Amino acid sequence: STTRTPLMAGNWKMNLNHLEAIAHVQKLAFALTDKDYAAVEVAVLPPFTDLRSVQTLVDGDKLKIKYGAQDVSAYDSGAYTGEISGPMLAKLKCSYVTIGHSERRQYHGEDEAIVNAKVKAAFRHDLTPILCVGEGLDVRRAGNQVAHTLAQVDGALGDVPADQARTIVIAYEPVWAIGTGEVATPQDAQEVCGAIRGRLAELYDQELADQVRIQYGGSVKAGNIAAIMVQPDVDGALVGGASLDADEFVRIVRFAD
Ligand code: PEP
Numbered sequence: 001s002t003t004r005t006p007l008m009a010g011n012w013k014m015n016l017n018h019l020e021a022i023a024h025v026q027k028l029a030f031a032l033t034d035k036d037y038a039a040v041e042v043a044v045l046p047p048f049t050d051l052r053s054v055q056t057l058v059d060g061d062k063l064k065i066k067y068g069a070q071d072v073s074a075y076d077s078g079a080y081t082g083e084i085s086g087p088m089l090a091k092l093k094c095s096y097v098t099i100g101h102s103e104r105r106q107y108h109g110e111d112e113a114i115v116n117a118k119v120k121a122a123f124r125h126d127l128t129p130i131l132c133v134g135e136g137l138d139v140r141r142a143g144n145q146v147a148h149t150l151a152q153v154d155g156a157l158g159d160v161p162a163d164q165a166r167t168i169v170i171a172y173e174p175v176w177a178i179g180t181g182e183v184a185t186p187q188d189a190q191e192v193c194g195a196i197r198g199r200l201a202e203l204y205d206q207e208l209a210d211q212v213r214i215q216y217g218g219s220v221k222a223g224n225i226a227a228i229m230v231q232p233d234v235d236g237a238l239v240g241g242a243s244l245d246a247d248e249f250v251r252i253v254r255f256a257d
Contacts, residue, residue, distance in 0.1 A: 004213050006229065007169055007236035008253045009043040009130065010243025011070060011098060011217075012050075021050035022057055027246035029063045032253065037064045040236070042253055043096055044243070045070050045130075048084050051092045059093075068096030071104060072127065074117035086125035097122050098238070100156060101132045102175045112155030119156050123164040130169045130238065131156050132217070133196070137176040145174065145188075146195045153199050166208045169215060170196055171238040177218025179240060183228075189216040190231035197233050222251035229255045 016024055025044060032042060043066040046054055054067050073083035089097060099122060100115035110118075115131070122129040133152040135145040149172065157165055172192050177184050193214045200209035216228050217238030228234055243249045 004211070004235045006040045007043060007213050007215060008040050008249075008255075009045055009068075009096065009171075009215070009236070009238050010249055011045045011101070011238055011240045012047065012244060013070070013103070013240060014047060015244055016046060016050060018050045018053040021046050022053050024244075024246055025054055025057055025063070025065060028065060028250065029057075029061065031246065031250045032065070036250075036253055039256070040253055041066060043067060045096065045098055051089070051094065055092050066095040068094045068098070068127070068130070070098050070101065072097045072099065072118055072122055074114060074121050076121065076124070086121045086127055089127055090125040094127055096130050096169070097127045098130045098132055098171070100152070102134060102173060102178055106175075112152065115152075115156045116158055116160075119160060119168075123160065128167055128169060130171050130215070132171045132173050132238070134171075134173040134175055134177075134192070134218070140174060140176055145192055149192050150195060150199045153196055154203070157203060162204045162208055165200070165204055166211050169213045169236075171215040171217045172196060173217035173238060179219070181219050183219040183221070183224050184216065186227045186231050186234075189228050189234055193231065193233040220252060222248050222255075225252050225255040 045068050069089050073085050076085050099118045104110045119129045133149050135148040139148045174184050196214050197209045200212055213235040215236040215238045216234050220237045220239045221242050
């Protein structure tokens with residue numbers, strides 16, 4: 001991961017209203033320094049209702065923190081009550097959008113076709129997808145984590161052209177490690193992240209595969225991030241619970257210290 005800038009992203013899930021969001025981002029901005037931004041890219045992924053407030057703060061104070069959303073509609077506009085479109089997120093200057101998070105797959109029935117359609121919707125509007133993939137406990141116990149996760153990568157990227165795919169971020173998040181306190185071992189993370197890069201080389205080419213950032217996610221904390229980040233194919237972390245504590249998230253961003 002020598003030429004890839006690590007991406008440390010905080011997935012707030014359904015937490016923090018817009019006032020709490022401002023206070024939280026202000027805390028992050030106060031703690032983070034140019035040294036941090038030189039080493040890694042830092043992003044927050046708040047609920048939709050916080051995005052305008054975060055945008056105003058980031059613009060007004062010229063913060064180097066990036067932000068994005070946790071989901072996007074596959075459609076650009078129309079009769080889709082309750083949905084949020086790519087053009088809406090682009091208008092708010094979002095950089096990123098997570099797609100196919102395991103909670104969306106589990107609780108909202110998102111299958112490979114929907115994830116693929118959302119990835120393409122993001123790319124249509126210059127939003128960088130953070131594509132979430134990873135196996136559940138049953139698949140891990142059967143030893144099928146690599147095949148399962150690569151099938152998700154294939155399904156999501158199917159007809160995505162190389163000029164778009166080269167900018168994607170992929171988050172390997174074993175479902176059994178999300179929100180459970182049970183972090184994958186660094187070797188487990190490397191096994192699947194390495195396999196994902198190998199698949200990108202097969203689907204596209206090695207040069208593209210070497211550019212794509214692959215994050216690990218699942219019970220990342222300040223105390224376990226350093227060992228994960230030394231793995232050659234891990235280029236950052238998608239952090240859920242621990243990203244809600246500003247001090248802890250800053251320590252995760254500074255994994256090297
Ligand atoms: C996530 O939701 O993407 C995640 C990794 O959650 P946690 O860090 O809480 O396990």
